[in-house]
Every structure is written in structure tokens, then in C-alpha cells.
Amino acid sequence: MEPLTPTIVPEIFISCKKEAHYSRELVLPQPALVRVMSGEVRIAGAHRHFSFFAGDTVLFPRNQLGRMSKLPLNGEPCIAVSIVFRQEILSQYYTAHPIDPQPHQAIGLIQLADHPLLESLFNSLTPYFKLADALPADLAAFKMEEAIRVLRAIDKNVDQLLGQLDEPGKIDLADFMERNYMFNLTAAKFGYLTGRSLTTFKRDFKKTFNNTPEKWLTKKRLELAHYLISEQKRKPSDVYFDVGFENLSHFSFAFKKQFxxxxxxxxxA
Structure with missing residues (x-):
């Protein structure tokens, strides 16, 4: 088979990473279905880590924090096919096929068992990646709806992930921040994910933690870094990124200032 190369299709695309590739924070604005063709895809959440290999298919929810790594394996590049579900496609589909409303809740990723329908879906996409241009919008929409139908046929839980179209509701600020402080997001993004405007987020944050988001986040990240370095003996160069700092020099300066x-x-030591 000829090597597959990335295309410019925005919603249905293939990625090929011959070298290890590490993302920063991953917050998908829309759900995405990903099929690993070769190599390894790692997802690091706040307290859980996942690894996916050739043949694995995963449905990722929107607005969930994580970091993604795409790694070659056994001499093969990391190749993955992705379908990102447009909001209007999901809205049209679930308007025509309503589901029982559920209260807004965080839904984790869904790893799908191997199934002939999934195999057929991704096999049908392969020829399109040889096109020089993006898929026509109507064809991309058709393949997205086909993917929704396939997913619903093989796993009843996907409706609660795909059909959750509302914006994030207001959630417990202290619980969310304690679980996700190591992710390097802006205050505005933290506010959005907790169901708050930036102004309301800062006001609620001060009331909850008696501190500004910037000072609290720096302190929490440095405390975690200190534990990872002194107790788990991880190198500073391997830690700063995982605890939410942009670069090693800034991390080292802040670490020395605090400790x-x-x-x-x-x-x-």
C-alpha cells in the first residue's frame, strides 16, 4: 500500500507522524472519532492515561481536557484517521432522532470494540485521502451522518456523548480546578469549561480560593513539580511541561522563587 499523507480536509482527515509528536492541552470544540492505523496514540488526562494502538477506535468528547501524543512504533509512523463532527450535523441529526434529555455531565472518551461496521466505515474513507482537494461539504456531511449511524448501531452510550449539544453548565469550581490545574489554559478557557464568563470566573475564584487564578495556579503547579522531582526523581526538564509551564527557564525561575x-x-537531594 502506498504511504498515506495528511490532507487538508478539516473535518475528515488523516495524520501521519514519523517522529514523536506531543500536543499541548487538547480541548476539542466538537466530538471526534479517531481510528489508529499504526503507531501509538497516548492521551493524558488529569488522573488517567490511555494508550491506543493499530486497530483501536476511540470517540472523544468535546470540552474535555487532556494532552495527546502521537508516537511511531515498531518502525512504523503514527497514522490516525479522524472524523470531527460538526455542530450543525449533530444538531440536525438529533433533532430528527431525539433522545431522552440527560442533565449536563462530564462524559469520558469511549473506546469502541472492533466491529465490521467500523471497519467498513474507515475503509470507505481511505480512497478520499488521495484527493488533492478537500471533500465537498455535502460528501463530508454524508460521511459524518454515516459515522453517527454506525456508532449508534454498535454502542448505545454514544448518544449521550454526541447528543450533548449544550454549552457547559455551571459546575463546582473548586472540584474542577483541583482536578485540572496542571493544564495550561487561559482564565477565560477555565471559565468557559466551568460554565462562567471570565468576570464571573475570577469573582467566584476569589471567593472560593481567596486568591487570584494566576497566583493559585502557579503555587499548585510548583507544589506538584516539587513532589515529582524530589519524591519521584523525575528530571526538571521532564516535569515542567506536564505541570503547565510554557518553558524550562520560566519554570526554574518560578521554582527557585517559591522554594x-x-x-x-x-x-x-
């Missing part, structure tokens, strides 16, 4: 010594000293 009075460099992160390398904590590692050597």
Missing part, C-alpha cells in the same frame, strides 16, 4: 533553590537541587 529558595533550583529544581536541580531538589532532584539531587
Amino acid at each position: 529558595g533553590y533550583n529544581p536541580t537541587a531538589a532532584f539531587a
Whole structure:
């Protein structure tokens, strides 16, 4: 088979990573169905980590925090096919096929068991990746609706993920922040994910933590970094990214300011 190469299709596309590729924070604006063709795809959540390999198919919810890594494996690049479901397609489909309303709740990713319908769906997409241009909008919409029908046929739980079309509702701020402070997001994005405007987020944050988001986040991230370096003996260069810092120099400066010594000293202690 000829090597598959990335296309410019925005909603149905294939990615091919010959070198290890690490994303920053991943917050999908829409649900996405991903089929791993080769290599390894890792997802790091706040407290859970997942690894997916060739033949695995995963449905990712929107507005869920995580980091994605795409890694070659056994001499093969990481190749994955993705279908990102447009909001209007989901809205049209679930208007025509209503489901029982459920209260807004966080829904985790769904790993789908191998199934002939899934195999057929992704096999039918392969020829399109040889096109020089993006799929016509009507054809992309047709394939998205086909994917929705396939998913509903093989797993009844997908409706609660795909059919959740409302914006995030107001949730417990303290619980969310304690679980997700290591993700490097803006205050506005944290506010959105907790169902608040930026102004309301900052006001509620001050009331909850008696601190500003910036100062609280820095303190929490540095405390986690200190534990990972001093207790788990992870190198500072392997830690700063995972706890939400942009670069090593900024991390080292903030670490020394808070603890009075460099992160390398904590590692050597």
C-alpha cells in the first residue's frame, strides 16, 4: 500500500507522524472519532492515561481536557484517521432522532470494540485521502451522518456523548480546578469549561480560593513539580511541561522563587 499523507480536509482527515509528536492541552470544540492505523496514540488526562494502538477506535468528547501524543512504533509512523463532527450535523441529526434529555455531565472518551461496521466505515474513507482537494461539504456531511449511524448501531452510550449539544453548565469550581490545574489554559478557557464568563470566573475564584487564578495556579503547579522531582526523581526538564509551564527557564525561575533553590537541587537531594 502506498504511504498515506495528511490532507487538508478539516473535518475528515488523516495524520501521519514519523517522529514523536506531543500536543499541548487538547480541548476539542466538537466530538471526534479517531481510528489508529499504526503507531501509538497516548492521551493524558488529569488522573488517567490511555494508550491506543493499530486497530483501536476511540470517540472523544468535546470540552474535555487532556494532552495527546502521537508516537511511531515498531518502525512504523503514527497514522490516525479522524472524523470531527460538526455542530450543525449533530444538531440536525438529533433533532430528527431525539433522545431522552440527560442533565449536563462530564462524559469520558469511549473506546469502541472492533466491529465490521467500523471497519467498513474507515475503509470507505481511505480512497478520499488521495484527493488533492478537500471533500465537498455535502460528501463530508454524508460521511459524518454515516459515522453517527454506525456508532449508534454498535454502542448505545454514544448518544449521550454526541447528543450533548449544550454549552457547559455551571459546575463546582473548586472540584474542577483541583482536578485540572496542571493544564495550561487561559482564565477565560477555565471559565468557559466551568460554565462562567471570565468576570464571573475570577469573582467566584476569589471567593472560593481567596486568591487570584494566576497566583493559585502557579503555587499548585510548583507544589506538584516539587513532589515529582524530589519524591519521584523525575528530571526538571521532564516535569515542567506536564505541570503547565510554557518553558524550562520560566519554570526554574518560578521554582527557585517559591522554594529558595533550583529544581536541580531538589532532584539531587
